Each structure stands twice: as structure tokens, then as C-alpha cells.
Amino acid sequence: MREYAVDLLQNMLRLYSPTGEEAALSSFLVKEMERLGLQSWRDEAGNAVGEFGSGEPVILLCGHMDTVPGVLPIKLEDGKLYGRGAVDAKTPLAAMIAASSRLVKEGFSGRILVVGAVEEEGVGRGVKHLVETGVTADYAIFGEPSGIENITIAYKGSLHLKIKCETTTGHSSAPWLYKNAIEEVFKIYEQIKGVQFTQEKAESRFYSVTSSVTKIEGGNEFSTVPSSAGLHINLRVPPTLSIETVLDAVYKVIEDYRGDNAGVDVRLWVIDSCPPYEADKNSILVRSIAYAIRRVRKSQAVLVRRTGSGDMNIFGSARHVPVVTYGAGDAHLDHTPDEYVVVDEYLDSIRILCEGVKKLVELHIKTTRNVGTK
Numbered sequence: 062m063r064e065y066a067v068d069l070l071q072n073m074l075r076l077y078s079p080t081g082e083e084a085a086l087s088s089f090l091v092k093e094m095e096r097l098g099l100q101s102w103r104d105e106a107g108n109a110v111g112e113f114g115s116g117e118p119v120i121l122l123c124g125h126m127d128t129v130p131g132v133l134p135i136k137l138e139d140g141k142l143y144g145r146g147a148v149d150a151k152t153p154l155a156a157m158i159a160a161s162s163r164l165v166k167e168g169f170s171g172r173i174l175v176v177g178a179v180e181e182e183g184v185g186r187g188v189k190h191l192v193e194t195g196v197t198a199d200y201a202i203f204g205e206p207s208g209i210e211n212i213t214i215a216y217k218g219s220l221h222l223k224i225k226c227e228t229t230t231g232h233s234s235a236p237w238l239y240k241n242a243i244e245e246v247f248k249i250y251e252q253i254k255g256v257q258f259t260q261e262k263a264e265s266r267f268y269s270v271t272s273s274v275t276k277i278e279g280g281n282e283f284s285t286v287p288s289s290a291g292l293h294i295n296l297r298v299p300p301t302l303s304i305e306t307v308l309d310a311v312y313k314v315i316e317d318y319r320g321d322n323a324g325v326d327v328r329l330w331v332i333d334s335c336p337p338y339e340a341d342k343n344s345i346l347v348r349s350i351a352y353a354i355r356r357v358r359k360s361q362a363v364l365v366r367r368t369g370s371g372d373m374n375i376f377g378s379a380r381h382v383p384v385v386t387y388g389a390g391d392a393h394l395d396h397t398p399d400e401y402v403v404v405d406e407y408l409d410s411i412r413i414l415c416e417g418v419k420k421l422v423e424l425h426i427k428t429t430r431n432v433g434t435k
Contacts (some may be wrong), residue, residue, distance in 0.1 A: 062163065063408055067142070069093070070155040070407065074135045074144035080127040080183040083107055087126060090158070090177045097162040099175065106190035109177035111158070113165055117199060118425045119172045120418060122161065123188065123372060124154025124204030124388070125181030129396045141401040149395040150181075152402045153204025153388025153410070160414035171422050174198060181372050184333050188372040192379045200346045200383050200421060202414070203373040206390030207365065209406040209413075210358050212350050213386035215366035216374050217267065218298035218337030220307060221275075223291055224249055224315075227326040230281060230288035242290040243279050245325050249318055250274065250292055256310045260301040267366045268299045270307060293332070297368055300339035308334075338374040338384070339366070345424040346383040353417035357409050367392070387414070 076086040087109040094101040094111030101111040109126065128146040135144040146152075154177055161175050174196070178187030207213040226249070228240040254272050262268035272294060279290025298307050308331065315329055340347065342364055351362035377384035389410035390402045 062159065062411070066155065066159045066408060066411055067137070067404060069159060070142060070147075070152060071135065071137070071144075073151045073155055074142070074146055077132055077145065078126050078128055079130040080180050083126040083179045087177060087179070090126070094158060094161075094175060097158070098165040099161065104190065104194075106187050107179045108187045108190065111161065111175040112173070113161070114169055114172040116170070116172060117429075118422060119174065119198045119200075120421065121174045121176065121196075121198035121201040121376075122157040122204070122414070123176040123178055123191075123201060123376070124157055125150055125179070125187065125372065126154065126177045127180055127182050129182055131398070133398060133400060137404070140404050142404055142407070143399075143401040145400060147400045147402045148206045148390040148392070149400070150205050150388060150390075152390050152407050153206065156388065156407060156410045156414055157202075157204055159411045160418070163411070163415050164418060169418075169422075173418070178372060185335065185372055185375050188375045192376060197380055198382060199425065201373075201376055201380070202346075202350070202417075203371060203376070203384065203386040204388045205371055205373075205386045206392045206395065207387050208363075208391065209389045209409055210354055210360050211363045211365045212347060212354075213367055213371075213373075214342055214347060214364050215267070215300060215339035216337065216370050216386070217300070217368050218304050218374060219333075219335040219370040220296040220298060220304055221332040221334065222294045222296065222311065223330040223332055224294065225278075225289070225291040225328045225330075227289050228286075228324060231286050233284050233286050236286055239286040240322070240324050242287045242325075245322070246279070246290045246292050249314065249327065250294060252314045252318065253294070253296075253311055256314065258302055258306070258310070261299065267368055268301055270299065270302065271297045271368070297370075298337050300337040302337070304334045304336055335370045335374050336378040338377045340377065340383060340385055344383040345428060346385055346421060349421035349424060350385060350387055350413065350417040352420050353413040353415075356416050357412045
């Protein structure tokens with residue numbers, strides 16, 4: 062298993078797959094899963110899908126194939142495997158495939174669905190396709206670098222907005238005569254940043270709304286007051302709030318600004334959104350993965366909440382089933398030129414997935430039997 066697992070991950074790393082260019086990796090994974098005994102196909106979105114078993118419970122193992130752009134050299138050195146996607150997030154996906162292969166050989170009782178999803182780094186097109194086409198499960202594990210002894214139980218939501226201001230232009234030698242579109246759009250941004258919600262915890266970075274300007278558009282010639290400017294803004298939303306609540310507050314800021322600034326044309330676009338999600342830390346899914354971590358690593362699992370967003374948010378919010386995110390790797394290496402995974406941790410994550418899934422089936426059967434006798 063060690064040799065196979067390392068070869069599998071190296072082969073996946075060699076197939077460069079930035080967002081929107083996952084086809085070669087998808088085809089490779091379909092063939093690989095078929096060879097391992099899974100019924101496999103490439104769906105309409107380009108996801109690589111493998112399935113085996115029948116009955117209950119249905120367990121979804123979903124990782125993403127895409128990476129951020131940038132080719133990195135692939136090397137195995139001092140027990141570490143380097144390459145683009147070694148952390149985010151080909152290692153967790155490879156672990157899911159290797160674990161599924163072992164479960165197939167052991168005659169797993171239940172049904173497992175393995176998905177290599179497209180465009181997680183983009184707009185989540187792969188997981189959205191699963192939701193839109195009615196794919197469901199009793200439990201789902203998503204592959205991201207939680208850290209070998211950590212289980213991610215929560216992610217913040219994400220709201221991508223674009224705000225544009227247009228004004229009358231004039232000579233920059235008399236700026237008091239005109240509204241400066243760049244200055245005005247930043248005034249709006251500062252007002253949005255100033256909105257506070259009773260559901261926030263100001264002392265917590267996770268349970269508060271955070272904001273960041275991610276792109277600036279605008280400006281004219283040196284001697285001209287800018288007449289057009291746009292900002293792309295990313296708001297991160299905790300599970301104590303909904304995307305709709307935050308968006309309503311943004312609309313209110315825009316409406317109030319328009320009422321006080323008749324000479325400025327303001328437009329707002331919602332480019333993309335992802336709902337926040339927090340799992341039940343006492344679910345049998347969380348307990349099963351925690352059990353497996355104790356069994357394999359001889360240590361207690363740590364439950365973590367991350368300020369980013371993931372495919373877990375979309376599926377968990379839509380299906381309302383127990384969901385967690387798990388995978389080997391240090392998330393601080395995401396998107397960096399120094400992505401690597403410790404090979405022994407990767408191999409342990411395969412064992413943890415196997416042990417965790419088997420424990421989950423055991424607890425699921427006990428739970429359903431208990432419910433049936435009440």
C-alpha cells in the first residue's frame with residue numbers, strides 16, 4: 062500500500078490541473094478507480110466519480126482536483142513529497158482513493174461514492190453539480206489539509222461583491238468641484254466594513270465578519286479627476302449569520318449612500334457566494350474520525366474551525382447531513398511555492414480514513430437499530 066499510495070500521489074501531482082484544466086487528471090482518476098474495482102465515470106461537470114457497494118450507509122468522499130496556477134517541481138526528499146497540489150489538495154483526494162481501494166478489498170458493507178471535483182478553487186462548479194443533480198449521502202467527508210490529527214468542523218461563508226462608482230469628471234487642479242470615483246467607492250467600502258451584527262463575537266476572528274479588497278479598477282489620466290472606479294470585495298461570514306443577512310446590510314449601505322450622494326452612480330454585483338457551515342461536533346461522523354485518529358496516531362483529535370471556505374459548505378448546507386473536512390497537510394502551505402506533504406502523514410491519513418469509515422458504519426448500524434426499537 063505504501064508504494065502504491067506514493068506512486069498514485071506522484072502521478073496526480075505530475076498532471077498539472079489548475080482550475081478549469083482538470084480534464085487530464087479526471088480521465089486518469091476514472092481509469093485508476095476502475096482498475097481498483099470501482100464503477101467509475103466522468104460526469105457532465107468533469108468530476109471524476111467512483112462508486113462501489115450498495116445499501117446503507119452512503120458515504121461521500123470528495124476531494125478536489127484543481128489547484129491554483131503555477132507549476133512546481135515534483136520531488137521526494139527527506140520524507141516529504143513536493144509539488145503543486147501536494148497540500149491543496151491532491152493528497153487528501155489520493156488518500157480517499159487509496160482508502161477506498163483497501164475497503165473494496167476488505168468487502169466494505171455499505172456504499173461509497175468517491176468524487177474528484179472540479180473548480181473548488183473557482184466557484185465550486187463540481188460540488189454544485191453534485192447538489193444540482195441530486196447526489197446525496199448519509200455522511201460526507203471532504204478532502205482538504207486539516208492536519209493529520211485535526212478535523213475541520215466549520216468554515217466561514219464567502220461573499221464576493223463588486224461595487225462600481227461613476228461620477229462627472231473634470232480637471233484635477235480643481236478637485237473640489239467634482240466627486241472622485243475612487244475616493245467615493247472607498248467611502249462605501251469603509252461603511253460596509255463598519256456594519257456590525259449582534260450575532261458576531263468581536264473578539265473572535267471566526268465568529269465575526271471580515272472583509273478584504275481583492276481587486277481595484279479605475280482611474281483616468283494624471284490631470285483628470287477619476288470618473289469611474291470599482292472594487293472587488295470579499296466578505297467572510299461566520300455560521301452565526303447567513304449570507305442573505307449580510308447582503309441585506311450591504312444593500313442598505315448602498316441605498317443610504319445613494320440617498321446622500323445624488324451625483325454618484327453606484328452599482329453592485331454579487332459575483333459569487335458560499336454559505337457558512339458548522340458541523341455538529343457530537344455527530345457519529347466526527348466521533349468516528351476522532352476514534353480513527355486515536356487508533357492510528359495515538360493522540361486526541363483536535364476539532365478546528367477555519368476562516369476560509371470549502372466545498373463542505375455547499376454540500377452540507379444543501380443536504381443537511383453530517384459533514385466534516387479531513388486530510389493530511391499543513392494548510393499554511395496552501396498556494397505557496399513550497400507545497401509539500403510529509404509522506405508518513407499521508408500514509409497515516411489513509412489508515413485513518415479506513416478506520417474512520419469502518420467505525421462510522423458500525424455506529425450507523427447501532428444508531429439506526431436503536432431508533433428502530435424505540
